[in-house]
Amino acid sequence: MLAAAADTPKAAAHGVPVYELRNVGKTYARNLVVALEEVSLTLTKGSFTAVIGSSGCGKSTLLKIMAGLIPPSKGRVALQGRPVIGPRRDIGMMFQQATLFPWRTTVENIVLPIEIRDGKNAAKVAETEARALLELVGLKGFENVYPNELSGGMAQRAAICRMLITEPAVLLLDEPFSALDELARDFMNMELQRICTSRDATAFLVTHSIPEAVLLADRVVVMAPRPGRIAEVVEIDLPRPRTLDMMTSPGFGKLVEHIRGRLDKEAFL
Amino acid sequence: MSNAEQTTPTDDGYEETVWTEQVGWLDQVPRAIQMLFVFVVFVGLWDLVTRLGLVSPLILPTPGETLEDLIFVGRNLSTGGYMLVALWITLQEVFYGFLLAIAIGFTLGVIVGETAFGERAIMPYLVAIDTMPKVAFAPLFVAWLGFGIESKVALAAFIATFPIIVGTAAGLHAADANSRMLFKTMGASRMQTLIKMKLPMGLPQIFTGLKIGSVGVMAGAITGEFLGGGKGFGELIRIAASQLDTPRVFSLILYLSVVGLALYAFVSWVQRRFVFWHKERVMGGEI
Numbered sequence: 001m002l003a004a005a006a007d008t009p010k011a012a013a014h015g016v017p018v019y020e021l022r023n024v025g026k027t028y029a030r031n032l033v034v035a036l037e038e039v040s041l042t043l044t045k046g047s048f049t050a051v052i053g054s055s056g057c058g059k060s061t062l063l064k065i066m067a068g069l070i071p072p073s074k075g076r077v078a079l080q081g082r083p084v085i086g087p088r089r090d091i092g093m094m095f096q097q098a099t100l101f102p103w104r105t106t107v108e109n110i111v112l113p114i115e116i117r118d119g120k121n122a123a124k125v126a127e128t129e130a131r132a133l134l135e136l137v138g139l140k141g142f143e144n145v146y147p148n149e150l151s152g153g154m155a156q157r158a159a160i161c162r163m164l165i166t167e168p169a170v171l172l173l174d175e176p177f178s179a180l181d182e183l184a185r186d187f188m189n190m191e192l193q194r195i196c197t198s199r200d201a202t203a204f205l206v207t208h209s210i211p212e213a214v215l216l217a218d219r220v221v222v223m224a225p226r227p228g229r230i231a232e233v234v235e236i237d238l239p240r241p242r243t244l245d246m247m248t249s250p251g252f253g254k255l256v257e258h259i260r261g262r263l264d265k266e267a268f269l
Numbered sequence: 270m271s272n273a274e275q276t277t278p279t280d281d282g283y284e285e286t287v288w289t290e291q292v293g294w295l296d297q298v299p300r301a302i303q304m305l306f307v308f309v310v311f312v313g314l315w316d317l318v319t320r321l322g323l324v325s326p327l328i329l330p331t332p333g334e335t336l337e338d339l340i341f342v343g344r345n346l347s348t349g350g351y352m353l354v355a356l357w358i359t360l361q362e363v364f365y366g367f368l369l370a371i372a373i374g375f376t377l378g379v380i381v382g383e384t385a386f387g388e389r390a391i392m393p394y395l396v397a398i399d400t401m402p403k404v405a406f407a408p409l410f411v412a413w414l415g416f417g418i419e420s421k422v423a424l425a426a427f428i429a430t431f432p433i434i435v436g437t438a439a440g441l442h443a444a445d446a447n448s449r450m451l452f453k454t455m456g457a458s459r460m461q462t463l464i465k466m467k468l469p470m471g472l473p474q475i476f477t478g479l480k481i482g483s484v485g486v487m488a489g490a491i492t493g494e495f496l497g498g499g500k501g502f503g504e505l506i507r508i509a510a511s512q513l514d515t516p517r518v519f520s521l522i523l524y525l526s527v528v529g530l531a532l533y534a535f536v537s538w539v540q541r542r543f544v545f546w547h548k549e550r551v552m553g554g555e556i
Contacts, residue, residue: 067454087456099447102546103469113455116465148546 015045018202019066019170024075026061026228034227035061039075041221041230043170046200048193050207050217054263058228059206060174066204067093067172080169089117092168094176098155100147100162107131107143110161117166126165133161136195153184160195171196173205177212186244189216193242210263214255215242222262232262330516338516342524352505359501360528362418362490366425367532370482374430378437378478382471383463392438399431404492411497420497425489429482436478440471473547476540483536487529 019042026036036058043049051059064070065077068087077084079091100109108123110130115123131143137157147155156176163171176192177185193216196203207213213220217236224231236255238246246252295303312332318324319331326334345352380387381395407424414420444467452462468475494503502525509517 069450069453087454089456091454093451093454095447095450097445097447099445099451101448101466101469112465116452116455116457116461146546 015047017042018045018080019043019204020076020078021066022076024062024065024072024077026058026065026070027073036065036072037227037229039228039230043202043204045202047219048196048203048205048217049219049221050205050213051221051223052207052210052213052259052263053223053228053231054225056228057223057225059223061228062223063172063174063204063206066170067091089113089166090169091172092163092166092170093172094156094159094163094174096175096179098147098152098159100150100155100158102147105144105146106134106139106150106158109147109158110134110165113162113166130161130165133164134158136198137161137191151184152180153188156180156188157191160192164195164199169202171201171203173203175207176205178208185212190242190244192216197241210256210259211247211252214238214252214259215244215247220255220259222259234259234262327513327515330519334516335519339520339523342517342520346524352502355500355502355505356524356528358418358499359490359494359503359525362421362425362493362501363486363528363532365418365422366490367429367483367486369422369426370429370433370486371479373426374433374478374482375437375475377430378434378475379441379463381434382438382441383467388438395431395434399435403428403489404496407493407496410493416498418499418501421490421493421499421501424493424497425486428489428492429486432481432485433475433478436474436476436481437471439478440474441467443467443471443474472540472544476536476544479536479540480533483532484529487525487532491525 021039021041024039027034053059065072068084107127107130111123111126114126134143137160139157177188214236220234221230222232316332319329381392410420410423414423448466452466491503494501495507506518506521
């Protein structure tokens with residue numbers, strides 16, 4: 001079990017390490033629950049990592065630690081060589097809900113992180129960049145529209161722009177498309193791949209969907225509950241760019257099956 | 270309700286199944302006519318009851334008498350008579366009372382809604398005061414502030430403050446977990462989170478509090494005049510009632526309700542301007 005937690009040399013060869021987790025653990029003192037135990041993980045530049053696991057496996061705890069929202073109980077958490085001791089501007093985050101604010105236009109929503117950190121003037125300047133980002137995600141023409149006129153998929157695209165506007169070093173994605181219908185989700189996953197590739201983004205995706213994880217990721221981290229830990233890191237050696245057609249290929253099926261077997265075993269032990 | 274079926278055979282020999290949902294005739298009438306209908310029925314019943322002598326005219330005047338008096342009072346108001354002076358005093362009480370209530374209510378609402386200390390240590394006292402019959406404080410306000418407009422402003426503000434506190438505090442709690450987390454990840458300060466997220470998100474609740482407050486402030490000003498003298502509209506009502514001039518009481522109340530309605534409509538209008546993204550679904554949101 002411990003061996004599985006270590007990084008494979010192949011993943012490390014991808015590029016320079018961006019995000020490093022070493023022996024990260026989280027114990028909630030109040031009820032002595034070990035939410036996370038001995039998690040070691042390195043995200044390299046431009047890599048896409050997906051995390052999958054049953055509820056209670058600590059993946060949301062892990063994400064919160066990585067986002068600097070809660071402190072770990074032990075271990076080292078470092079982004080671009082500097083320890084993460086709070087929210088940081090080089091961390092981009094996205095949730096299941098788009099969380100756009102209805103009193104701001106699409107563009108105003110996107111420059112919100114800039115407005116909060118650098119003030120209104122900087123936000124005004126960043127609007128040019130925001131318009132370029134909207135074009136990248138296919139929302140050209142919706143710059144000055146209020147969010148209640150956007151569909152669920154469009155709102156999530158705007159949320160992607162808001163995440164990218166600060167040019168973060170790592171993207172933390174917390175089930176970003178799970179609230180969308182399946183057709184929209186497939187489409188958005190392809191869009192996400194395109195956007196990540198075009199910006200050489202380092203992404204970390206938490207998901208409940210095994211096919212989604214296999215489709216998008218270079219490697220899938222399978223987590224196990226009680227205590228939350230890494231059970232296995234599965235390398236996905238499917239060629240890029242990935243297409244939706246690949247989901248019906250035997251290689252894809254085999255990977256899905258392997259991960260599902262791994263999850264089932266952990267869930268019922 | 271049964272549906273009207275119209276199955277007409279066509280040339281091709283099949284029957285089209287075209288049918289319309291039936292709507293009751295009353296629901297097809299335009300709203301203005303519906304409202305007029307209710308008004309006519311109400312006034313008709315009122316007229317009938319007084320005409321048949323079922324109720325003494327001292328207790329309930331006829332609609333005709335009331336209308337006559339409405340015109341009289343309206344003339345007095347429009348020509349700048351003594352009633353306009355009284356109305357002006359009451360309007361001032363309402364205006365200052367509402368401003369005071371907004372200032373105190375909003376401040377306390379933010380303290381109670383934003384800080385854990387306020388919610389734990391201050392809110393219980395506010396709830397306790399809110400459950401008291403606030404009108405009972407009127408003699409105290411008169412004793413402290415005298416028979417002038419100040420004691421009426423104080424009572425009006427006192428009554429209107431609590432809905433505004435509750436509305437503001439509830440509004441600040443309206444922010445969902447995702448929005449809070451998002452602001453945290455963006456590194457927003459507490460003040461930024463309050464101003465850029467929690468307050469705008471709570472505006473619908475804050476305005477609900479303001480609307481309830483706007484109703485309370487009228488009640489407070491008039492009650493203050495009943496109990497503490499003064500020269501406002503409430504005093505005119507009190508005098509008319511003591512002289513058993515019921516038509517006058519009725520018409521004065523009607524003019525007051527116009528003022529109250531105008532205040533409520535004003536708050537609603539401001540809300541529609543500021544909270545353009547929120548569709549009001551509460552009854553009475555539109556006038």
